[in-house]
Amino acid sequence: MTGIFETVPWGPLLFILLAGALPTQIFRWLGVVLAGRIRDDSEALIWVRAVATALVAGVIAQLVLDPSGALAETQLWVRVGAMIVGFAAFYLTRRQVLVGVLAGAATLLAVTALTGLGGPA
Amino acid sequence: MTDQATDSSETTAVNWFLRGMRGVLSVPAFILLFSFVGFGALCRESGLTVWAAALTTASLWALPGQVVLVGSMAAGVGFLATAIAVGLSAVRLLPMTVSLIPVLRAPGIARWKLFFASYFIAVTAWVVAMQRLPSLPREARFPFFAGFTVTLASSGTIVTAASFMLAANLPTLLSAGLVFLTPIYFLTSLFAAARLRSDRLALGLGVLLWPLFDWLAPSYALLLTGAVGGTAAYLVHRLTAEPAPAIEPAEATEP
Structure with missing residues (x-):
């Protein structure tokens, strides 16, 4: 952040609105306009x-x-493996989303607990 | 519902709004709210205030863009570069909005309602809307969507602030698990919501193409993945398909 955004206490909030919310909302507004008569x-x-x-x-x-944040500290092959296990569980249970999500997350947690964190710090 | 709005149609709209609100008590909504727990923790690690964290969720309401914004603020990236990076991550909202608005629309619906609804379009709302709206009567769709998304966005903002304040106590492994819910949920729910082969093809191609484009042109990876993967999926579907079935007719009964 630079300039005005550091000189006033509400600078970061203004930064979020102008550099974050505005560039995001523009594409939603544009979508409504383009959806017009489709x-x-x-x-x-x-x-x-x-x-x-x-x-x-x-x-x-x-x-x-x-990934960023805490997930970046897990190992890549564990994340990819957990995605595959989760999707397989979802697919084999006649497409139960909840089963797939729980199976994937449980795999990630279990394997990481056994083999340790190890991604880039 | 402008001129001929009667007491009964307004009551119906309120009922649909309330049913939409109840939609927040569902698997997709809970998973999204869990991923905001991870986001609140990320904001704290990045040195934001709790107000800035809550404002980010309330004013962007698009998790990938929020992560980009917070990362830029933490790294001290300038205004213009941040706005462009967030804007690039938000381009995906354009085709999502273009494809959702015609489903949401009812004959004679006021234009401001569509702009209002668009404020809340993000992956979870899009997935839920594409799954549930086509089976609802036209006039029920806007109130249902508004009830669902307004409640979801308010809850997301509260969860962001609450988890920011509690984040210090969360072990890394648990935070990682919470963040991981988002991709596995997106993958399975998008596959479940896909009605045409082109949608499933686009999903598979997108996952496979992103690493390639991230290597070729990191700044435009998502855009290229969408444009190339989506167009290829559409063309394969079109060129090899038997005559297309009626596509998601509004009045069709659920399969």
């Missing part, structure tokens, strides 16, 4: 939804392969 059964929407889905899939990969 019908919800149109071919264009299938494509847009595929793009949105692939983007979120990218967020998933980023969170697992290049």
Whole structure:
């Protein structure tokens, strides 16, 4: 943070609104404008939804392969393995999301408890 | 519901709003709220105040962008670079909004309602809305979505502040487990919500393409993953598909 954002006590809050909230909301407003007259059964929407889905899939990969905070201290192969176990549990239980989430998180915790933390500090 | 709004239709809207609020007592909402526990802890480690942490959740309401913003503030990155990085992480909200608004819309709905609803569009709200809204009557969709998302965002803000204050006591392993809930939940719930093969293809391609684009062009990795992965999934679906079934007709009965 630089300049005005450090000179006043509410500077960080202003920084959050201008450098964080504004660039975020702009894309939601733009989405409403562009959605204009697209019908919800149109071919264009299938494509847009595929793009949105692939983007979120990218967020998933980023969170697992290049995490921040506490998760970064676990080992990469444990995170990837826990994702695979979680998805397999979800798929084999006729797509129960809760089962998959619990199986994945339990795998991460159990294996990390046994083998230790070990990611980059 | 403008001119012909009657007492009964308003009562119905309130009922749908309340049903949306109750939607927060669900697996997806709980998982999201747990991941805000991790975010509150991250804010504390990054040197923010509790007010800044709560404002970040309330004003952005998009966890990946929030993580980028807090990381930039902790690293002392300048205004413009931070705004661009947060903006890049928020581009994904554009196709999500474009695809959700037509589902949310009812005939004659006021435009401000759509802008209001868009404020709350993020992955969890999008996944839940794409799963549940198509089976609701058109006029129920906005009040249901508003009830769900307003309650969810308020709870997320409170959880951020509360976990910020309690974070010092949380062991690393537990924090890691809480943060891990988000990706495994996104993966399974998106797969469960996918109705077309193109959606499932896009999900798989996105996970596989991100490492490649992160290596080629780190700043644009998410954008490229979405554009290339989504378009490829759509084309494969289109070129190899049997004649498309009616796509998520609003009045269809649940499968």
